[in-house]
Amino acid sequence: MKQKFAKFMYGRYGMDSLSKFLTYLALILIIVSAFLRPYTKIVFFVLSVLCLFLTYFRCFSKDVPKRRAENVKYLAFRRRITDWFMLRRDMWKQRKDYKFFKCPSCKALLRVPKGKGRIRVVCKKCGTAFERKT
Ligand SMILES: [Zn+2]
Structure with a gap:
């Protein structure tokens, strides 16, 4: 069988x-x-x-x-x-230590430290810079 x-x-x-x-x-x-x-x-x-x-x-x-x-x-x-x-x-x-943003041009996910005030974020993928409050 x-x-x-x-x-x-x-x-x-x-x-x-x-x-x-x-x-x-x-x-x-x-x-x-x-x-x-x-x-x-x-x-x-x-x-x-x-x-x-x-x-x-x-x-x-x-x-x-x-x-x-x-x-x-x-x-x-x-x-x-x-x-x-x-x-x-x-x-x-990681929500207590970092804040997450999406790049406005390439939509890549970016992680920045929290509590640093208003900072300039530069996308590692495409180089686009934008300001965000952390
Ligand atoms: Zn980008």
């Missing part, structure tokens, strides 16, 4: 981060659908089935380069979201 499955999976893509995410999403959708009205319940249930179908399709797919490229895109997207939250967490931790 184990050998049969191994033979079946030979050359197939298998599980990756995107497939795991889709599986968890399907599980969450099923749990949420239990608390909804009949019509929306069906919508959530169909979405969860689609997620599971996509997971199995990706796991058993033999087009490994395409599945890998999808996973890379997913990981980059996930990274952008986690980076956004990590930055907000760091800003929150």
Whole structure:
């Protein structure tokens, strides 16, 4: 039995981060659908089935380069979201010592020490200078 499955999976893509995410999403959708009205319940249930179908399709797919490229895109997207939250967490931790500004021309995030009065801030990225109260 184990050998049969191994033979079946030979050359197939298998599980990756995107497939795991889709599986968890399907599980969450099923749990949420239990608390909804009949019509929306069906919508959530169909979405969860689609997620599971996509997971199995990706796991058993033999087009490994395409599945890998999808996973890379997913990981980059996930990274952008986690980076956004990590930055907000760091800003929150440093809020007593630093003040944060966005550069008016390139929108880069700038950090300056707090309590220095009105200072001239120079963007490290583009060199634009502007005055702000800290
Ligand atoms: Zn700038």
